Amino acid sequence: MAEQIEATTLIEAVQLFLAELEPELKGRRAFHAKVAQNALAIVARELAQNPQATEQTLLAGVIGHAAPLDDLRADLCHQLRVGTMGEAAPGLIDALLGVALAKCGVDNPRYSTFKRLAG
Numbered sequence: 001m002a003e004q005i006e007a008t009t010l011i012e013a014v015q016l017f018l019a020e021l022e023p024e025l026k027g028r029r030a031f032h033a034k035v036a037q038n039a040l041a042i043v044a045r046e047l048a049q050n051p052q053a054t055e056q057t058l059l060a061g062v063i064g065h066a067a068p069l070d071d072l073r074a075d076l077c078h079q080l081r082v083g084t085m086g087e088a089a090p091g092l093i094d095a096l097l098g099v100a101l102a103k104c105g106v107d108n109p110r111y112s113t114f115k116r117l118a119g
Contacts, residue, residue, distance in 0.1 A: 011044045042107060051102035058095040 018037050025033050052069055059072040062085075067075070079085035087093060097117070104114040 007047055008044060011040050011047075015040050015044075045106045045109070049102065049106055051099075051106050054102040055099045058098045062089065062091050062095045 015037055018033050022030065022033055056069045056072060059076055060066045063072055063075055085092065101114065101118055104111055105118065108114065
């Protein structure tokens, strides 16, 4: 938790620096500064929202056992590939929608479909 606070503080400091610098920049440098600000905002949201934990919880619920996220993803892919799980599996579609919403909430929370679905 302390590392997260420190990381967030560092991110905010760099964001403030870029915001102060922005009026002085033009053209390509202004564009790159804006890209950097957006990247930092994504990192800050990822630290705050932890979409991987949401994904792990949702996939574990569908698959029926706890495991590291990479293992759950591999297990789900395998089950879908061999046909032991499909769209009719209880909770699968809702879980996948929840995973997509968690990721979109980090990557682009202003996306209109995200706003509508997250409600």
